[in-house]
Amino acid sequence: MSDVLERPGRWTRRLAPRGERSPWRQPLAVLGAVVLVVWLLVAALAPLLAPFDPLEQSGDRLAAPGGAHLLGTDSLGRDVLSRVVFGSRLSIPVAVALVVGCLVVGAVLGALAGYLGGWVDEVVMRVADMVLAFPTIILAMVVAAALGPSLVNAVIAILLVNWPQYARVTRSLVLGAKTREYVVAGRLLGAGPWTSLRRDILPNVAAPVLVLATLDVGSAILVLSGLSFLGLGTVPPTPEWGSMVADGVQQFDAWWIGTSAGLAILSVVAAVNFVGDALRDALDPHTRSTVAGRAL
Amino acid sequence: MSNDVSTRPADDLRGSRRRAHPLVGYVMARLGISVLLLWGITVVTFVLTNLVPADPLAAVLGDQAAADPQIVAEYRRQMGLDDPLPLQYWHYLVRLLHGDLGTSPQTRHPVAVDLAGAFPATAELATAVLVVSVLLGVGLGLLAALRHRRFTDQVIRVVSLLGVSTPMFWLSLVVFYVFFFRLRWLPGSGRLDATLTPPPHVTGFYTIDGALAGQWSIVANASLHLVLPALVLTLYIAGLLVRFTRSAVLDVLAEPYVTAARARGLAPRQVTFGYVLRGALLPILTMVGLAFGSLLSGAVLTEQIFAWNGLGQYAYLAATKLDLPAIMGVGIVVGVTYITINFLVDLVTGLVDPRVRLG
Numbered sequence: 001m002s003d004v005l006e007r008p009g010r011w012t013r014r015l016a017p018r019g020e021r022s023p024w025r026q027p028l029a030v031l032g033a034v035v036l037v038v039w040l041l042v043a044a045l046a047p048l049l050a051p052f053d054p055l056e057q058s059g060d061r062l063a064a065p066g067g068a069h070l071l072g073t074d075s076l077g078r079d080v081l082s083r084v085v086f087g088s089r090l091s092i093p094v095a096v097a098l099v100v101g102c103l104v105v106g107a108v109l110g111a112l113a114g115y116l117g118g119w120v121d122e123v124v125m126r127v128a129d130m131v132l133a134f135p136t137i138i139l140a141m142v143v144a145a146a147l148g149p150s151l152v153n154a155v156i157a158i159l160l161v162n163w164p165q166y167a168r169v170t171r172s173l174v175l176g177a178k179t180r181e182y183v184v185a186g187r188l189l190g191a192g193p194w195t196s197l198r199r200d201i202l203p204n205v206a207a208p209v210l211v212l213a214t215l216d217v218g219s220a221i222l223v224l225s226g227l228s229f230l231g232l233g234t235v236p237p238t239p240e241w242g243s244m245v246a247d248g249v250q251q252f253d254a255w256w257i258g259t260s261a262g263l264a265i266l267s268v269v270a271a272v273n274f275v276g277d278a279l280r281d282a283l284d285p286h287t288r289s290t291v292a293g294r295a296l
Numbered sequence: 297m298s299n300d301v302s303t304r305p306a307d308d309l310r311g312s313r314r315r316a317h318p319l320v321g322y323v324m325a326r327l328g329i330s331v332l333l334l335w336g337i338t339v340v341t342f343v344l345t346n347l348v349p350a351d352p353l354a355a356v357l358g359d360q361a362a363a364d365p366q367i368v369a370e371y372r373r374q375m376g377l378d379d380p381l382p383l384q385y386w387h388y389l390v391r392l393l394h395g396d397l398g399t400s401p402q403t404r405h406p407v408a409v410d411l412a413g414a415f416p417a418t419a420e421l422a423t424a425v426l427v428v429s430v431l432l433g434v435g436l437g438l439l440a441a442l443r444h445r446r447f448t449d450q451v452i453r454v455v456s457l458l459g460v461s462t463p464m465f466w467l468s469l470v471v472f473y474v475f476f477f478r479l480r481w482l483p484g485s486g487r488l489d490a491t492l493t494p495p496p497h498v499t500g501f502y503t504i505d506g507a508l509a510g511q512w513s514i515v516a517n518a519s520l521h522l523v524l525p526a527l528v529l530t531l532y533i534a535g536l537l538v539r540f541t542r543s544a545v546l547d548v549l550a551e552p553y554v555t556a557a558r559a560r561g562l563a564p565r566q567v568t569f570g571y572v573l574r575g576a577l578l579p580i581l582t583m584v585g586l587a588f589g590s591l592l593s594g595a596v597l598t599e600q601i602f603a604w605n606g607l608g609q610y611a612y613l614a615a616t617k618l619d620l621p622a623i624m625g626v627g628i629v630v631g632v633t634y635i636t637i638n639f640l641v642d643l644v645t646g647l648v649d650p651r652v653r654l655g
Contacts, residue, residue: 028454129329130336133631137593141615142344142623222463226597229465230612245466249601255473262466270461277457 026281032274039268043088050082054239058082062254072256074247076237080257083239084264090240092268094155095220101159103213106166111205113167114174115197125171128164136161136223144232151240154233158223162216169212173205180204215276218269225265241265322646330639337631338392341624342385388624397628398621402613407625410610415629416500417487418599418606422591423501424526429533430584436534437541437580438573444546452538459535464594468528468601475524483521485603492517525602529594533587540583541576548575578645585641589634 042049051068052058057077058069065072071080113124131139136158143157177183178201186200225242227233234240241261248258372378379387391398397407440452476484487502488494495505495514503522506514548554549572557571558564592607599608607626614622 028450028457126332126336129333130340132589133333133337133634134340134589134627136589137596138611138615138626138630139344141596141611142341142627144615146344146618218461222461225463226465229463229597230600231616242463242465245463245469249469252473252477258466258469262463262470265463265466266458266461269463270458273457273461277453 026278028274029278032271032278035267035271036275039088039092039271042085043092046085046089050079050085052079052082054078054082054086055237062251064254065256071260072254074244074254074257075251078237080244080260083244084241084260086239087241087244087261087264088268090151090234090238091221091225091265094151095217095224098155098158098162098220098224099213099216101155102162102216103166103209105159106163106168107170107209109163110167110170111174111197111202114171115178115193115201121171124167128167131161131164134161137226140223140227141230141232144227149232149235151234151238154224154227157227158220162220165216166209166212170205170209173208174201177201177204211276211280214279215273218272218276221265221269221272318650319646323643326639326642326646330635333635334632337628337635338389339385341627341631342388344627345620345624346381346384392628397625400614400619400622400625402617402619402622407621410622411607411625411629412500414605414607414610417604418592418595418608420487420501420503421522421525421529421595421599421604421606422588424522425529425533425591426584426588428526428530429537429587432530433534433537434541434580437538438545438568438576440538440542441545441549442568444549449542453542456535456538456542459531460539462531464528464532465597465601467531468525468598471524471528472601482523483517484524487518487521487604488514489517489521525598525604528598529591532594533591536587536590537580537583541580544576544579544583545572548572551575578649581641581644585638588637592630592634 051070055078058079059073059077061073061075061077063069063073063077065080069079069081071084074080074083109124109128113121139161140154140157143160144154147153147156174197183196183200186196191199224233225240225245228240228242229246231243231246234243236243241264244261245258245265248254248261251257377384388398395408397411399405400407400410403410436452436456440449440456443449472484475482483489492514494502495509495511498505498508502518503515506512506518554567554571554575557567562570595604595606596608596611598604599606600612603609607630610622611626611630613619614626
């Protein structure tokens with residue numbers, strides 16, 4: 001913000017030097033990264049950091065914050081801070097695993113659809129459209145309810161409804177890349193279709209897809225905790241942020257239960273989004289139209 | 297609108313391709329895809345609800361009756377559950393085309409009747425949210441893009457990012473706690489005060505029905521009830537739209553025709569509204585259609601807390617009780633709504649932008 005004179009005018013954004021888009025020029029991205037690192041440390045060191053066992057009654061029921069229990073206790077006398085700390089061990093890795101799963105399934109199907117074209121493309125994209133026509137949470141609710149509430153089933157449910165967006169983006173990127181000169185040159189030099197797809201195309205479309213995945217970790221945490229909030233994700237007594245918010249609904253006067261868990265979710269998701277946003281700006285200013293829009 | 301658009305960014309570069317009505321082909325193609333999607337949705341819901349390992353019979357009959365093989369066999373025969381799956385699907389599809397969505401074992405009402413009651417509640421909430429979110433989201437997104445990298449932009453960016461990062465179910469709880477439970481400023485549950493009777497049913501929107509019947513106290517009360525749930529959903533949806541509008545407008549700002557318009561000496565306001573916003577309008581419109589999906593998802597969570605007896609609550613009850621006809625009904629209604637809205641969006645896009653219908 002200090003270099004007013006060097007700041008690109010509002011009409012000449014594209015002419016900005018590369019360094020202008022560096023994520024480290026954006027204080028929010030740095031803040032997000034710091035928060036994220038803190039949460040990762042909290043998750044890694046949870047047993048050392050948590051003052052109490054998250055599953056054991058360690059104080060009076062519904063004790064207000066203060067004293068031995070910094071964030072108070074819940075209706076079973078369990079320490080809220082410890083439960084929030086241990087909740088990070090669940091929400092963050094599961095969300096990452098979920099996004100990786102969606103990424104692999106979606107990218108493989110999307111790449112095949114884009115590269116092979118023809119009926120493969122038609123089938124994959126029509127199935128993707130059908131899945132996309134359902135709001136995520138309703139389909140996830142049906143799957144989670146049918147398979148029974150558990151974390152694994154919630155993950156399966158969200159995986160089923162979330163892969164199409166990766167398929168779409170990958171497909172459109174592959175479509176754009178496969179007629180590029182370097183790909184054609186590779187084919188002329190004797191590379192078979194698989195080699196071409198693997199060596200020439202995929203590395204060149206990876207960046208935007210990875211940015212999408214980063215941003216998606218935030219929404220994965222939101223959806224997962226949403227399902228747990230509805231009672232369709234983790235089962236008690238597992239410390240999980242979404243179900244802690246649900247506890248907060250039950251114990252209305254004990255505002256600290258829901259507030260702590262909610263702020264935990266908010267801070268992680270916001271941190272992920274700040275970082276993802278900066279990455280997107282830095283890596284690929286053109287991603288936007290392919291990521292968020294449908295192929296018209 | 298479609299006349300002067302050809303001199304605009306969306307210039308028809310393929311004007312030489314003369315066909316009688318290029319739009320007809322486009323509309324038919326989109327319509328065909330929509331119908332295909334609808335059919336797909338019936339398949340998806342049917343498969344999902346039939347291939348699940350959990351046995352819904354226990355949920356329907358109760359544990360005691362489900363343990364009695366005779367009752368179970370009789371129930372299965374009555375419901376046609378012993379037929380082969382393709383046959384069951386065929387029967388389901390035929391009934392569906394006659395408007396029969398089955399009977400919910402949970403509420404003992406026809407699902408169609410239940411849905412007809414729940415749909416307007418969610419639709420009223422969604423409409424309110426969408427109207428406010430579009431105004432707010434597009435306005436702020438445009439402002440942020442025009443003030444790119446300045447203070448205004450940073451503030452709008454942070455707020456919108458926080459908006460899409462906030463868990464809606466938690467925010468609902470906070471808002472409910474603060475404005476209803478503590479301050480008592482606004483009603484926190486239901487669509488009307490318990491002392492009031494809903495207005496005569498015309499559209500199912502209490503605000504509109506109340507106005508039609510001239511019951512202004514109902515309109516006022518229903519509007520107050522809308523505020524809190526709509527506030528929560530608006531924060532999220534407007535956040536989505538701000539972020540999308542901002543980047544769509546930034547893309548358009550980099551287009552040569554904008555530079556050209558400025559070079560010709562047009563006033564900034566003319567450039568902003570006549571060229572920039574216009575160029576960005578179609579992607580924004582598409583996004584609004586897609587945001588509707590998030591809105592319905594959000595409604596599921598929000599309706600729980602605000603006791604809003606709409607589709608979200610119905611879906612939740614159906615899903616937790618494994619009420620299969622109801623789940624399928626919700627899937628169909630939501631799918632149809634979503635597909636219809638996106639079909640309309642595609643239609644408008646094709647009408648306005650020749651590149652879309654000819655490309």
